[in-house]
Amino acid sequence: xxxxxxxxxxxRAETEFSYGGEAGIERPKDPHALSDAEWADYLFMRKNxxxxxxxxxxxxxxxxxxxxxxxxxxxxxxxxSRELSLGASEKE
Amino acid sequence: MKKYSVVSLLRNALSYNRxxxxxxxxxxxxxxxxxxxxxxxxxxxATAYYLAKEHGIxxxxxxxxxxxxxxxxxxxxxxxxxxxxxxxxxxxxEKSLKLWEGLSQDLNYNVMFSQRGVxxxxxxxxxxxxxxxxxxxxxxxxxxxxxxxxxxIKNAVPLINTSSNVRYPILGASLxxxxxxxxxxxxxxxxxxxADALGVDxxxxxxxxxxxxxxxxxxxxxxxxxTINAKKVGVVVAGNASVLGDMAGLRLPIESHPLQxxxxxxxxxxxxxxxxxxxxHGYISQxxxxxxxxxxxxxxxxxxxxxGSFQTIEHTMEAIIALFPMFSRVRMLRxxxxxxxxxxxxxxxxxxxxxxxxxFNCGWGTGGFKATPGSGWTFAxxxxxxxxxxxxxPFDLRRFETGALIDEHGAAAVAH
Numbered sequence: 001x002x003x004x005x006x007x008x009x010x011x012r013a014e015t016e017f018s019y020g021g022e023a024g025i026e027r028p029k030d031p032h033a034l035s036d037a038e039w040a041d042y043l044f045m046r047k048n049x050x051x052x053x054x055x056x057x058x059x060x061x062x063x064x065x066x067x068x069x070x071x072x073x074x075x076x077x078x079x080x081s082r083e084l085s086l087g088a089s090e091k092e
Numbered sequence: 093m094k095k096y097s098v099v100s101l102l103r104n105a106l107s108y109n110r111x112x113x114x115x116x117x118x119x120x121x122x123x124x125x126x127x128x129x130x131x132x133x134x135x136x137x138a139t140a141y142y143l144a145k146e147h148g149i150x151x152x153x154x155x156x157x158x159x160x161x162x163x164x165x166x167x168x169x170x171x172x173x174x175x176x177x178x179x180x181x182x183x184x185x186e187k188s189l190k191l192w193e194g195l196s197q198d199l200n201y202n203v204m205f206s207q208r209g210v211x212x213x214x215x216x217x218x219x220x221x222x223x224x225x226x227x228x229x230x231x232x233x234x235x236x237x238x239x240x241x242x243x244x245i246k247n248a249v250p251l252i253n254t255s256s257n258v259r260y261p262i263l264g265a266s267l268x269x270x271x272x273x274x275x276x277x278x279x280x281x282x283x284x285x286x287a288d289a290l291g292v293d294x295x296x297x298x299x300x301x302x303x304x305x306x307x308x309x310x311x312x313x314x315x316x317x318x319t320i321n322a323k324k325v326g327v328v329v330a331g332n333a334s335v336l337g338d339m340a341g342l343r344l345p346i347e348s349h350p351l352q353x354x355x356x357x358x359x360x361x362x363x364x365x366x367x368x369x370x371x372x373h374g375y376i377s378q379x380x381x382x383x384x385x386x387x388x389x390x391x392x393x394x395x396x397x398x399x400g401s402f403q404t405i406e407h408t409m410e411a412i413i414a415l416f417p418m419f420s421r422v423r424m425l426r427x428x429x430x431x432x433x434x435x436x437x438x439x440x441x442x443x444x445x446x447x448x449x450x451x452f453n454c455g456w457g458t459g460g461f462k463a464t465p466g467s468g469w470t471f472a473x474x475x476x477x478x479x480x481x482x483x484x485x486p487f488d489l490r491r492f493e494t495g496a497l498i499d500e501h502g503a504a505a506v507a508h
Binding site: 014039044073075 | 332334335343344345346347348392393394395396397401402403436492493494495
């Protein structure tokens with residue numbers, strides 16, 4: 001089980017959290033301006049890296065806030081955990 | 093290839109089994125092949141076999157970074173069925189099931205395919221409505237399926253708990269009698285031996301590190317054993333599809349997750365069917381060796397580590413004990429994880445790509461084993477003809493652009 005550090009509450013067991021997938025995916029400002037391929041890229045295509053991955057988690061059974069975790073997808077070691085910067089672009 | 097038969101068994105027994113030959117060669121890689129298949133699991137070996145057998149393309153290499161069948165082929169729970177909801181998916185899996193039914197004879201290798209029946213349990217009214225709908229859909233597609241009552245299940249599987257005084261009572265199930273299990277290692281070995289006999293080179297301990305391209309066309313692969321040129325490259329690497337996609341500059345709609353399974357100590361025969369449940373979420377069968385083979389859902393996070401979190405196994409065991417209270421005292425022997433590549437619509441991709449001569453077969457998620465022969469058969473067709481067979485045409489990578497998804501999430505008889 002992962003030990004995840006919530007930036008607001010501290011380190012808790014993985015069972016308190018829900019996974020939110022790849023971080024930094026922004027909904028396009030004007031979807032109608034996109035081609036089908038670009039829309040598909042936003043909806044479905046993922047980095048899915050073997051190695052460091054920036055991902056979203058929510059402390060579902062705690063403060064219920066979303067935050068960003070950097071984790072190695074092979075060793076599962078978490079290298080950082082921080083708040084989302086509100087208002088600013090989170091695009092990687 | 094020396095044919096396996098009663099005669100060969102007797103002859104070798106008389107010579108104290110000292111004269112059996114290797115089931116396949118271990119050649120050094122040649123400099124060039126017509127087709128290179130990346131990934132020596134069941135799907136890759138089946139692809140090579142059908143390329144040679146159905147399409148006469150024998151100058152083929154299968155490259156495997158570890159040993160054949162050491163990935164998801166050897167890590168699954170061996171269930172075979174074709175009772176998917178949507179026509180596109182059910183026809184693909186049914187093609188596979190038909191190939192399973194003659195596979196041991198075709199390969200001259202006993203894959204121990206045992207059609208012992210697969211029950212998909214329903215625990216509430218909506219489950220039963222979904223089951224009736226799926227059974228009707230299956231029958232319209234010519235696939236055997238029936239709805240059975242809790243009483244019929246209890247008669248067939250006496251150990252199951254059909255009490256109504258539980259949180260998730262069993263109200264009924266769908267039953268596919270032609271479904272069952274097969275011995276997964278034997279599937280890899282059988283395809284390897286048969287492909288080798290047709291001239292396919294099986295090269296183990298050979299990891300692909302790059303996909304070479306020239307002006308939009310694939311020219312070969314870089315490997316830990318040197319450059320291997322190829323006119324066509326078929327990639328079928330289960331959990332690592334995105335890693336290989338990266339090498340060719342392709343973005344794939346895939347996320348790789350750990351999927352765990354476990355087996356118990358061997359016991360006397362107690363369970364002669366495959367039992368699957370959505371609501372409590374677990375599936376179980378008993379191997380011919382006597383072990384209970386148990387699996388369930390994926391871990392939530394992306395993971396390439398071939399292991400998952402403990403609470404996922406705990407959920408699985410809760411489900412199994414809810415269905416079979418007496419198994420609470422059975423000791424578990426081994427537990428492991430594999431990496432499954434999940435597509436947004438829980439259906440595979442068997443497809444050409446934007447690179448000429450490069451083909452991808454991936455995204456089988458949690459249910460690829462049952463499709464092993466059909467996957468190889470359709471992928472071989474796609475590579476040989478440079479266009480998909482009608483069975484796998486709907487599973488093109490472009491469906492994510494056109495929107496023609498085949499939404500088997502939750503529809504495919506088991507939650508993912």
